[in-house]
Amino acid sequence: MILSRMTSPVRRRLFWLVAGNATLLVVIFACLLPGDTFAGAVSRLGTVLVDTPRNMAPEMLAAIGLTAIIWTGAIDLSIGSVVAVGGAVFAMGYSHEISPVMCFAGCLLAAGGLVASNGLLVRWLKIPALIITLAGLAAYRGVALVLVNLGVPGFDGNLTVPEEIYRVPGRDWAGWILVAAVGTAVVSELFFRTPRLWLAHGSSSSACRLHGLDLSRLSVTAFLFGGLYVGLGAMLYVSNQQTIDPARMALGFELSVIAAVVLGGTNIFGGEGSFLGTVLGVLFLYLARQTLVYALDDVHARQAFEGALILGVIGFDCVLHRVEHRMEELK
Amino acid sequence: MRAVVLLLLLVLELAVFASVSGADVSTVSGIVGYLELKFLDLIPGLAPVLVLSVGMTLVLVTAGIDLSVGSMLALVAAVMSCCEGGTSFWFTAVPLGLLVGVGLGMFNGALVSRLDIPPIVATLGTMIFYRGLCQVVMRDAERAPFFDVPGYEWLGGFSGSLILLGLVAGAGGWFWSRSRWRRELLLVGGNRVAARYAGVPVDRRLVETYAVMGGLAWLAAVCFTARNGAVNASTATGLELKVIVAVVLGGTRVEGGRGSLLGSVLGAFLVAVLDDGLREAKGWSDEHLPFEVSHLRYLLLGLLLVSGVWLNTRVGRRDAD
Numbered sequence: 001m002i003l004s005r006m007t008s009p010v011r012r013r014l015f016w017l018v019a020g021n022a023t024l025l026v027v028i029f030a031c032l033l034p035g036d037t038f039a040g041a042v043s044r045l046g047t048v049l050v051d052t053p054r055n056m057a058p059e060m061l062a063a064i065g066l067t068a069i070i071w072t073g074a075i076d077l078s079i080g081s082v083v084a085v086g087g088a089v090f091a092m093g094y095s096h097e098i099s100p101v102m103c104f105a106g107c108l109l110a111a112g113g114l115v116a117s118n119g120l121l122v123r124w125l126k127i128p129a130l131i132i133t134l135a136g137l138a139a140y141r142g143v144a145l146v147l148v149n150l151g152v153p154g155f156d157g158n159l160t161v162p163e164e165i166y167r168v169p170g171r172d173w174a175g176w177i178l179v180a181a182v183g184t185a186v187v188s189e190l191f192f193r194t195p196r197l198w199l200a201h202g203s204s205s206s207a208c209r210l211h212g213l214d215l216s217r218l219s220v221t222a223f224l225f226g227g228l229y230v231g232l233g234a235m236l237y238v239s240n241q242q243t244i245d246p247a248r249m250a251l252g253f254e255l256s257v258i259a260a261v262v263l264g265g266t267n268i269f270g271g272e273g274s275f276l277g278t279v280l281g282v283l284f285l286y287l288a289r290q291t292l293v294y295a296l297d298d299v300h301a302r303q304a305f306e307g308a309l310i311l312g313v314i315g316f317d318c319v320l321h322r323v324e325h326r327m328e329e330l331k
Numbered sequence: 332m333r334a335v336v337l338l339l340l341l342v343l344e345l346a347v348f349a350s351v352s353g354a355d356v357s358t359v360s361g362i363v364g365y366l367e368l369k370f371l372d373l374i375p376g377l378a379p380v381l382v383l384s385v386g387m388t389l390v391l392v393t394a395g396i397d398l399s400v401g402s403m404l405a406l407v408a409a410v411m412s413c414c415e416g417g418t419s420f421w422f423t424a425v426p427l428g429l430l431v432g433v434g435l436g437m438f439n440g441a442l443v444s445r446l447d448i449p450p451i452v453a454t455l456g457t458m459i460f461y462r463g464l465c466q467v468v469m470r471d472a473e474r475a476p477f478f479d480v481p482g483y484e485w486l487g488g489f490s491g492s493l494i495l496l497g498l499v500a501g502a503g504g505w506f507w508s509r510s511r512w513r514r515e516l517l518l519v520g521g522n523r524v525a526a527r528y529a530g531v532p533v534d535r536r537l538v539e540t541y542a543v544m545g546g547l548a549w550l551a552a553v554c555f556t557a558r559n560g561a562v563n564a565s566t567a568t569g570l571e572l573k574v575i576v577a578v579v580l581g582g583t584r585v586e587g588g589r590g591s592l593l594g595s596v597l598g599a600f601l602v603a604v605l606d607d608g609l610r611e612a613k614g615w616s617d618e619h620l621p622f623e624v625s626h627l628r629y630l631l632l633g634l635l636l637v638s639g640v641w642l643n644t645r646v647g648r649r650d651a652d
Contacts, residue, residue, distance in 0.1 A: 075451075121637075130451070131585060131640045138572055139633025142626050149622035255455060268449045300470055300564075304463025311442070311456040318446045 005190070009321055010274050013265030016317070017280035024287035031294035048290060052283075053175035058083075058237035060178060060282040062253070063260045064185045065115070065229030067278045068195065070261060072222045073202040073270030074129035076118055078136030079230050080253035084144040084246045086111035086234035091159045091244045092151035100166050104235050112231025114140060119223025123216040137254070144246035158245035170240030181232060185275040198222050202270020259310045260285050265317075285310075333582045333646070337597040341604060345369070348608030351615045369607075375492040377603040378554035379404065379567070382496070383574045384581070384595040385503045386547035389540050391578055394520040394587025395443060395450035397541065399435075401570035402461035403548035407432045408555060408562040409468040416479025429549045435461060436545020440538035458571070466564045475561035487557030495554060499547070500596050507592050516540060520587025576632055577602045580639035582646075598639070605631055 003011055028048065032041040062079050069076050086107040093103035118136055122129045148155050161167070169177065189195045201208050201218050208215055237250060258268075264281025266273025288309055292302045345366070346356075355361040383400050390397045407428045414424035435457070442453040478484050485491045507513050518526040519533050526533050556562055579585060580601060581594025609628045616624030 125637070125641055127637065127640050127644060128585060131579070131636060134572065134575065135633035135636040138629040142629030142633070145626035145629070146622045149626065255459060258455060262452055268452050300466040301463070304460060304467050307456055307460025307463045311460055314448060314452060314456065315442065315446050318448050322447050
């Protein structure tokens, strides 16, 4: 049912990603095997898999939120800085001895609210989302730094949170929150109208306008949905850290999230993609990083390999897309 | 009109930061002295951003974007730092750097034009990739062979930077105002299908544009290393945002089809004065503000970007009407 609603490039991408993820698991297992027994390697692979949901939950939740935004033809480049603002609000709450629940809620609301406000700014100012959120990338980092300066007494660059209670969502509940959030997203894609309208908006704005749809309102709903997921992701990210450092927190987070969304088959210009593809895209990037950890002793080469991998996968898909397009023209 | 507005903004920025930094600007000689000191310090620091802004203007005009400029600069500088200092540096590292810069730019151009990867995705990928390569080259080290090269440090001083900037802005401006290439780039950015029908070799022009961007990244790397004398794996991180802000403030449309080199140059000055002014205002902020004034840099950069694009959009709509 899910597959029947997807375009052929997205279906093809899902196939590649499933195959890619399976291959990466085999490669990780092969890397674990030397110097260990078969049972020992299986056990270590199991440990890697058990830790997977917790480690990739923030990125996956943010990626699902960003997918909805990209479907409408918009983008949000500011999510890394938004996470930093969430962290700053959390730090303020913690330093004033506010209860953990309120700290988590503040973090979620601050991060989610900023993403939603990006949507409103796009609507009001009629400026491309790329620009609004590129500005947000810088501005929100500044906001986070100003907030901790103002709201955390004696702040000296970072804040350590030793109490375990403040890390429960990011460590103990991350897997369950992830399952619930992914399930909700996939179900909404299958059975609700709004996600399909986001896709329609990204696919042809003029057709949607002729159909009588309020496009700017539709965009705002996508940013609201995105805000909810990015907010959840920020909460898990922050509560998984022992130290909160708004200057360096989640730096480059947006890049890996966008890379995962594009890897998952979502067209960066909107109108095409699936939440399932995004989930597999995030998993692929995570497993690729794990593979590099086990396969490459050289820490410095890992980022280069990661970049090459992203470019390779996207480039390969674009070549296939181009060939397919030309064949259709010939027909 | 936009140039006048940008100049007024520049004067306003200078006035605000002069009063905040406590400089004596009550007399004409005081103002002249302040400006002299300011520009002596500002020009060498501004050079990389300004050089990259010229290239970014070309890229944005074609409806593209290059997020990898900071990584390109760092990688070129890293490769150059692998060569030995001394006179031979001029014949080995400098041409090698140019080759690497143009090669990286052409790779970006090939991804965008030949593989049809959207520019933002392609250059996002190369931004990570080039930074990774930079880490492979540099490891955790910081290399500083540049000040051992005879005459190299002069390029990072006031007069050297000024001459380089004058050459880039002057040659670029002359070429921009007279060449057919510029018209073709505008057409590619304005309407790619129409450009193909008009016989413009779109793919080749795109590769050329990104190659020029790569070449300018090399020049920016020369300016940067001549001033700072050292390079490491995190050099020029976040530089792309400053460059994009400068170009957009200068009146270049992010959707392509319109751009101004003069505007970009003024935009780069605005960004540099802001950066420098906030650094100078630290003493004042420690007394008057409950937070560090340098944090405002990010906020103001964001606000400048949004207001620049908003202004461009309004001008575009007025022109269309």
